[in-house]
Amino acid sequence: xxxxxxxxxxxxxxxxxxxxxxxxxxxxxxxxxxxxxxxxxxxxxxxxxxxxxxxxxxxxxxxxxxxxxxxxxxxxxxxxxxxxxxxxxxxxxxxxxxxxxxxxxxxxxxxxxxxxxxxxxxxxxxxxxxxxxxxxxxxxxxxxxxxxxxxxxxxxxxxxxxxxxxxxxxxxxxxxxxxxxxxxxxxxxxxxxxxxxxxxxxxxxxxxxxxxxxxxxxxxxxxxxxxxxxxxxxxxxxxxxxxxxxxxxxxxxxxxxxxxxxxxxxxxxxxxxxxxxxxxxxxxxxxxxxxxxxxxxxxxxxxxxxxxxxxxxxxxxxxxxxxxxxxxxxxxxxxxxxxxxxxxxxxxxxxxxxxxxxxxxxxxxxxxxxxxxxxxxxxxxxxxxxxxxxxxxxxxxxxxxxxxxxxxxxxxxxxxxxxxxxxxxxxxxxxxxxxxxxxx
Numbered sequence: 001x002x003x004x005x006x007x008x009x010x011x012x013x014x015x016x017x018x019x020x021x022x023x024x025x026x027x028x029x030x031x032x033x034x035x036x037x038x039x040x041x042x043x044x045x046x047x048x049x050x051x052x053x054x055x056x057x058x059x060x061x062x063x064x065x066x067x068x069x070x071x072x073x074x075x076x077x078x079x080x081x082x083x084x085x086x087x088x089x090x091x092x093x094x095x096x097x098x099x100x101x102x103x104x105x106x107x108x109x110x111x112x113x114x115x116x117x118x119x120x121x122x123x124x125x126x127x128x129x130x131x132x133x134x135x136x137x138x139x140x141x142x143x144x145x146x147x148x149x150x151x152x153x154x155x156x157x158x159x160x161x162x163x164x165x166x167x168x169x170x171x172x173x174x175x176x177x178x179x180x181x182x183x184x185x186x187x188x189x190x191x192x193x194x195x196x197x198x199x200x201x202x203x204x205x206x207x208x209x210x211x212x213x214x215x216x217x218x219x220x221x222x223x224x225x226x227x228x229x230x231x232x233x234x235x236x237x238x239x240x241x242x243x244x245x246x247x248x249x250x251x252x253x254x255x256x257x258x259x260x261x262x263x264x265x266x267x268x269x270x271x272x273x274x275x276x277x278x279x280x281x282x283x284x285x286x287x288x289x290x291x292x293x294x295x296x297x298x299x300x301x302x303x304x305x306x307x308x309x310x311x312x313x314x315x316x317x318x319x320x321x322x323x324x325x326x327x328x329x330x331x332x333x334x335x336x337x338x339x340x341x342x343x344x345x346x347x348x349x350x351x352x353x354x355x356x357x358x359x360x361x362x363x364x365x366x367x368x369x370x371x372x373x374x375x376x377x378x379x380x381x382x383x384x385x386x387x388x389x390x391x392x393x394x395x396x397x398x399x400x401x402x403x404x405x406x407x408x409x410x411x412x413x414x415x416x417x418x419x420x421x422x423x424x425x426x427x428x429x430x431x432x433x434x435x436x437x438x439x440x
Contacts, residue, residue, distance in 0.1 A: 010376060010380055011428070012389075013055045013256060014054060015391045016055065016057070022281060022362045024277070024280045024281060024394050034077050036086065039087060040087065041396060042395060043094060047092065049407045050420060053094065053095035053096070053097045053126060053425060054087065054094050055128065055203075055223075055389060056098055058099040060137050065293070072286055080099060081100070081113050084096040084117055085120055088122075093428075095125070095428055097128055097203055098117065098127060100129070101129075102152075102160070104141045107163055107186060115167060115190075115192035115193075115195075115200070118195040123426070125201070126203050127202055153210035153211065153214050158181060158183050158184040162177060162179060166190045169189065170190040195424070196423065198426075202220045203219065203223055204219035204223070207224070212239060215242075216246050217246050220431055221253070223256055223258060224255055224256065224258070225257065227258065229379060232379065232384040232385055233383070240253075256386060257363070257385055258388070259363050259388045260390065260391050261366075262364055262366045263401045266368065267368060277364075279356070287355035288351065291309070296313055304351045307344065307350065308354065309351075315334070317333055373410050373413055377410075377415045380415055390402060
């Protein structure tokens with residue numbers, strides 16, 4: 001890099017936890033998870049920390065375990081677009097990103113609602129495009145397991161094309177968008193004008209070949225699962241090659257892997273905190289519920305601090321009602337359980353200890369603020385990432401720690417902004433401007 005060239009800058013967002021074990025929502029110091037004041041406090045803290053975006057997931061059905069509501073997840077959060085529209089009124093700069101799926105929404109309706117958020121926020125909206133593959137969500141829409149995996153990405157591709165065309169058609173006389181296909185069919189006209197950034201910024205999260213191709217065609221920000229350095233660099237290399245094949249320049253996309261952060265005054269202090277976080281995320285009740293997915297039966301009679309159940313799992317493959325986040329193995333569960341039995345016997349692991357060992361772990365950076373800042377600067381310098389989308393483990397403390405302790409270290413290293421230089425989400429991300437305001 002030339003000594004006169006501007007240094008690359010990290011882009012940071014926070015994925016406000018919805019469901020799943022990463023959020024320790026029952027911590028005594030935690031804020032009420034679904035309270036409006038909690039959303040406002042977190043968003044304002046992130047804006048004070050000059051973050052690019054506040055990122056909301058979306059769930060269209062309450063999670064279940066063995067056919068009953070899974071009461072270890074927080075539930076009851078408002079619709080993402082509704083919640084972000086409220087936050088637009090109490091924030092000034094931070095981007096507001098809503099996860100919305102293309103499988104069970106209608107293109108004209110969703111395009112209108114997202115355009116409304118973008119207009120009301122003064123050009124700060126983003127749309128995280130997901131395909132929502134689980135049948136248990138589809139049952140809320142009389143579709144069940146509608147569309148095979150790759151067909152969901154075909155529909156998403158057509159869905160995004162329609163949304164872009166609708167957003168760009170405002171103000172053009174007789175501008176009607178029409179489709180008559182198997183996956184998307186409609187006749188619609190735009191009903192909301194463009195915002196100062198033209199249209200919502202397109203985020204995408206998906207790692208299959210279909211997901212990567214969708215990102216290469218459409219996405220402006222990718223919420224990646226590849227956080228470890230080597231995997232992050234390989235993913236970025238692959239995605240940028242795909243961009244080129246679609247005729248898009250490398251600066252058309254920002255790659256933000258998901259990550260957690262645990263900070264301490266010393267490395268030992270941070271490591272101890274990280275162990276506490278993992279213990280709280282996978283407590284006895286959660287460990288038992290997680291194993292119940294694989295055993296296919298009630299295991300509440302077994303002590304989570306005791307050995308694995310002495311009964312064999314049912315022959316049925318995994319119940320999909322908890323969704324794909326919690327269920328990473330769809331077939332071969334009996335062989336997997338046998339491997340776990342061998343591991344537990346070899347290391348004398350209890351139910352709780354085994355689940356902590358084998359269940360998915362959200363990638364986390366652990367260390368002093370200075371050490372984490374140095375590591376992030378290396379990722380950025382080497383082109384492995386453009387930033388990170390952080391998943392807090394406690395609210396508000398883990399967000400406060402990042403803003404008050406880590407951000408100053410990043411600023412000191414010259415890899416994070418010291419002020420907002422624009423007013424829109426597209427400005428914050430440093431994305432190329434759209435050809436004409438209001439046009440994709």
